[in-house]
Every structure is written in C-alpha cells, then in structure tokens.
Amino acid sequence: MLPNRNRTQPRAGRSWPFSGMDYSDTRRKPHVLAKILMAAILTAVCIVILKQSPGFSGKSVFSRREPGVTHVLVTGGAGYIGSHASLRLLKDSYRVTIVDNLSRGNIGAVKILQELFPEQGRLQFIYADLGDAKAVNRIFKENAFDAVMHFAAVAYVGESTLEPLRYYHNITSNTLVVLEAMAAHGVKTLIYSSTCATYGEPEKMPITEQTPQFPINPYGKAKKMSEDIILDYSKNTDMAVMILRYFNVIGSDPEGRLGEAPRPELREHGRISGACFDAALGVMSGLKVKGTDYPTADGTCVRDYIDVTDLVDAHVKALNQAQPNKIGIYNVGTGKGRSVKEFVEACKKATGVNIKVDYLSRRPGDYAEVYSDPSKINRELNWTAQFTDLQQSLSVAWRWQKAHPNGYGLRSS
Numbered sequence: 001m002l003p004n005r006n007r008t009q010p011r012a013g014r015s016w017p018f019s020g021m022d023y024s025d026t027r028r029k030p031h032v033l034a035k036i037l038m039a040a041i042l043t044a045v046c047i048v049i050l051k052q053s054p055g056f057s058g059k060s061v062f063s064r065r066e067p068g069v070t071h072v073l074v075t076g077g078a079g080y081i082g083s084h085a086s087l088r089l090l091k092d093s094y095r096v097t098i099v100d101n102l103s104r105g106n107i108g109a110v111k112i113l114q115e116l117f118p119e120q121g122r123l124q125f126i127y128a129d130l131g132d133a134k135a136v137n138r139i140f141k142e143n144a145f146d147a148v149m150h151f152a153a154v155a156y157v158g159e160s161t162l163e164p165l166r167y168y169h170n171i172t173s174n175t176l177v178v179l180e181a182m183a184a185h186g187v188k189t190l191i192y193s194s195t196c197a198t199y200g201e202p203e204k205m206p207i208t209e210q211t212p213q214f215p216i217n218p219y220g221k222a223k224k225m226s227e228d229i230i231l232d233y234s235k236n237t238d239m240a241v242m243i244l245r246y247f248n249v250i251g252s253d254p255e256g257r258l259g260e261a262p263r264p265e266l267r268e269h270g271r272i273s274g275a276c277f278d279a280a281l282g283v284m285s286g287l288k289v290k291g292t293d294y295p296t297a298d299g300t301c302v303r304d305y306i307d308v309t310d311l312v313d314a315h316v317k318a319l320n321q322a323q324p325n326k327i328g329i330y331n332v333g334t335g336k337g338r339s340v341k342e343f344v345e346a347c348k349k350a351t352g353v354n355i356k357v358d359y360l361s362r363r364p365g366d367y368a369e370v371y372s373d374p375s376k377i378n379r380e381l382n383w384t385a386q387f388t389d390l391q392q393s394l395s396v397a398w399r400w401q402k403a404h405p406n407g408y409g410l411r412s413s
C-alpha cells in the first residue's frame, strides 16, 4: 500500500535514482575472475547511474541557468497540491525540481509525473527533509533555481492541536530553512502556501486580505508566523513574494492522472471530501456531520471550496506576475460559501452512493461560516475560479478515488 515507506531510504539530498542501490555484504572471498567481473559490472552500473542522475555532478541541466527556462523548486511536490502544481508547471514548460521527504506525500505521484515528462531537464525528484538545513543548502548549491513554490508542510488543524511542535517545526522552522537557503543562494522569487486558518474567527464575512489575522490553532499560528518571517525578510531585500491564502481545497486532475491520497492513519484528522469518499467506498460506515445548530441557513457550517485546478492556476499566475521588491498577498477562494449539507448532497450525487449521514453535536473549534472575498486576486492577477463546481469537482476526485482504492500504492485493474 505504501511501498516506499519502510524500505531503506535513499540519502538526503541525493536524487532518486540512488534509492535503487543496494550493495550486498558477502563475507566469502570470491575468485579473482569473479572479482574483476564484479568490479566491471559495478563500474558500468555506476556510470549509468551517474549519467542518469541529475544534480549529482553539478553539471546537470538542473544546475545551469538557461535562457527562456524557468526552474521552479517545488517543496512538498509529492503531496496533494504540490503534485498538481508540478503537473501544471511541467505542462507549461517549466523546469521542476521536487523536494519531498515522503513523510506525507506519495512517490507514486512523482513517478506518474516522470512518466509524463521523461525528457532530460524537465523534472527531478530529490528526497530530502527540509528540516535538514545542510541538505537543503546543498540542494540550492547544486541547482539553479529561479523560484520556489513552498508547499511542504503538515496540514491538519486537529492534529496541530495535539502535536503543536510538529507544526511549528515542519511549518515555521522549515520555512526559515528554505528562506535562508534562498538568501544564501540568491533565489529571489517565493510563492508561499498559506491558509485561511491564519485569519482565525473573523467577525465579518467575507474575509478580505485586510481582515485581521488572529489564528486560533497551532496550524494557523505556524502559518501566520511563516508569513511574518517571509514578510519581514522581504522588506529589506528585492525579493518577489506571493503569499496565497487558500480556502478549502477539493478536486483533482480532470484527466485522472493525480489524486488526493493521504496516509490512512491521517483519516481521523481528514478533510470532508476524504470522509465523504471513505463513506461512499464503504471504508467508513457513514459520514458524521458535526453540528446542525450553527447560525447558518441550514444549520451546518459554511465553507469556501476551491478546486485544486483553479488553485494551481493561481500559483502560475502569481509566479508569472511576481516582481522584485513586491509582496502580493491573495485569498484564493470562490467567494461563495457552501454548507456541509450542500457538500454532502453534492457528494452523494457525484458518487452515486446514498451515503449514510449521522448528524452529531458540534465539534469544538469549528466556526460557523468562512468564505473569501477573492476580488483582489481577480483584479490584480486576472484570476477567477473556472473549474470549481462542487458536484463536478467531487465527481472528478471520486473517479480517481474509485480507480485507486489504495491511493498510489495499488491500482485496481
């Protein structure tokens, strides 16, 4: 199911091809001839690997700036949003380096991208932990990045209240590591994944970029701190910064190549779309809707759902319009709130399954209504949500879920 998790991991900072290297340790002395043969084979294997291994010698395409080619470092590119963003960047002829330590992402997604873009100099995957400043620095030294899209993070509100340090480490501290490496190596464009969770519980809806940020959980606080670090640093440099505050992300690649496949153990923290699909698949016995007495039209919580295809489009537009000495902060949502009841109805239609729904009492920490005012990004980046349609977005995601009941691990027929 998770084929790469428990295998010996390749060394941090090295390109993926090294993962396959496995030396056996035999005690018995082989014959001389066998020894020579062995040495010859090993040499040949090494040459092949070195040739295929971008980023190894410092002479790979990825280490060179090329006119007309924008090389984007995508952190967390094996994850849900990062993989979709990588696909879009590759489609638009960007050069992409994915850095991920697969703690939450899927190597299966990276493999699909590699199959789609096998040409030299398009995509490389580097296994590394962003908490490892040395490894990160080496990656920046060995590669000529023009821009960074920083997706890597842990991203579950509930989990963040249980394990705050995990959040401050993997969000705030790792963002500092990335920023320091960018500073040290002169990479000047940053597109940062932030979240509406940085706003906390604003009194007024819709949320604009001017709405004061008072996050109420470690996830939102860690993201807000990262934003602050980025903003403070960028003020004294000529960096180009775009901070995108996403609302609730749903959907997947309309062509069915990628999907959302969180680790099964994260189900309990999961998001509503995952819960709906689990119920439709029969993995869970039903769907629990928590809270029916909120001051909303139908009593359930209202959220602003945005399709991942629209979201990555916002990233590309942000990248293309990023300018030195400029900071752009944008909400990315549709501006329309949809209730949990509406969501469940759309999910039933999308899956064709009459999901059993249990209505329970409120869960602490949820607020009634959250939706964005996306007029700034519309005005300044000419971005609008074009693919987001609750039922349509869920249908697309459901198609992938049904075809991949085990995520990227095993494909059904």
Ligand SMILES: NC(=O)c1ccc[n+]([C@@H]2O[C@H](COP(=O)([O-])OP(=O)(O)OC[C@H]3O[C@@H](n4cnc5c(N)ncnc54)[C@H](O)[C@@H]3O)[C@@H](O)[C@H]2O)c1
Pocket: 075, 076, 077, 078, 079, 080, 081, 082, 099, 100, 101, 102, 103, 104, 105, 106, 128, 129, 130, 131, 150, 151, 152, 153, 154, 155, 170, 174, 193, 194, 195, 196, 246, 247, 248, 249, 250
């Ligand atoms: N999914 C949403 O609804 C949503 C909403 C708002 C903001 N965001 C933000 O979008 C970004 C991507 O979220 P996602 O939903 O794709 O999550 P995800 O868990 O699918 O992807 C995150 C990726 O980062 C990698 N990662 C985590 N820690 C790492 C580390 N220390 N070193 C290297 N790699 C590491 C994981 O392996 C994973 O592949 C996050 O920054 C998240 O906060 C997501």
Ligand SMILES: *[C@@H]1O[C@H](CO)[C@@H](O)[C@H](O)[C@H]1NC(C)=O
Pocket: 005, 009, 101, 102, 103, 129, 131, 170
């Ligand atoms: C990813 O990085 C974390 C440190 O932030 C580490 O604890 C974890 O073991 C790594 N995951 C994998 C799969 O190597």
Ligand SMILES: *[C@@H]1O[C@H](CO)[C@@H](O)[C@H](O)[C@H]1NC(C)=O
Pocket: 103, 104, 154, 165, 166, 167, 169, 170
């Ligand atoms: C995040 O940081 C903690 C250290 O606080 C580490 O143990 C963990 O493995 C890291 N990575 C993830 C994905 O949680």
Ligand SMILES: *[C@@H]1O[C@H](CO)[C@@H](O)[C@H](O)[C@H]1NC(C)=O
Pocket: 382
């Ligand atoms: C804005 O986007 C629309 C639709 O995506 C496009 O047709 C139009 O040409 C764009 N306008 C500008 C000024 O780029």
